[in-house]
Amino acid sequence: MSKKEQLEALESAKNTVIRSIAETMDLYGVTPSIGRLYGTMYFRRESMTLDEMKDELGMSKPSMSTAVRALQEIDMMKKTWSKGSRKDQFVSEKDFFKFFFQFFCKMWEREVKINLDAINQTRTEIKELLKQNDLDEEVREEAEHSLKLITDSTHYYYWLEDLVKSFHSGDIFDLVPIPEKETESE
Known part of the structure; x- marks a missing residue:
């Protein structure tokens, strides 16, 4: 097999992962084209400029700029400095655990x-309503039911808050340890 054929085979293999990343990026609120950018950047050893990314993926510069911004917002890409370059350089986050923590903890904290x-x-509003002496009995029953429902739902939010704390502290790994890294021979 020639070097060119070997490189083509390698690119084909990497494209399988890039396609799967692009296909699942909707989980993180981004489009498949942004997922392709992330997948492409994931395999890059060095940072890339917007122009290099644009040429590599065949996207317009405004689309590429939007894609990079979207990936930066969810902590999957960051700007780096490169000596001798006046253009912004970017690298992808390669640590999926770090990305997972940052992304989901941020979302869960927002939800809580x-x-x-x-x-x-x-x-507060329902309790004020319940203080009324002339409150209709049907309205009172509905208000009490609603108050019970929302009070019961707080258990979930306090649990979610504790889950986020376990990620930040690393305690989650006592329950769900990170598996050993695979070696190439496996």
Whole structure:
């Protein structure tokens, strides 16, 4: 097999992973084309400029800029400095565990804050409503039922808050250890 054929075989093999990454990126709120960019950058040893990425993927510079920004927002790509270069350089996050923690913890923390704030506000409003002496019995029953539901739901948000803390502290690995890395011979 010639060197050219070997390189083509290697690119074909890497493209299988790139396609699978692109296919699953909707989980993180990004499009397949942004996933292809991430997959391509994942295999790169060195940083790339927007122009290099644009040429590699055949996308327009504005589309590439948007894609890079989207990946930076979810901590999958970061800007780096390269001596002698005046253009911005970018590298992908290669540590999936680090990315997972950053992405999901950020989402879960947002979910907890938004929903606990809403629950606390709603609790206050319902309790005020329940203080009314002339409250219709049907409205009172519905208010009490609603108050019980939202109070019960806080258990989930406090659990989720504890889960996030276990990721930040590393305690999660006591329950679910990171498996040993595979070697090439496996």
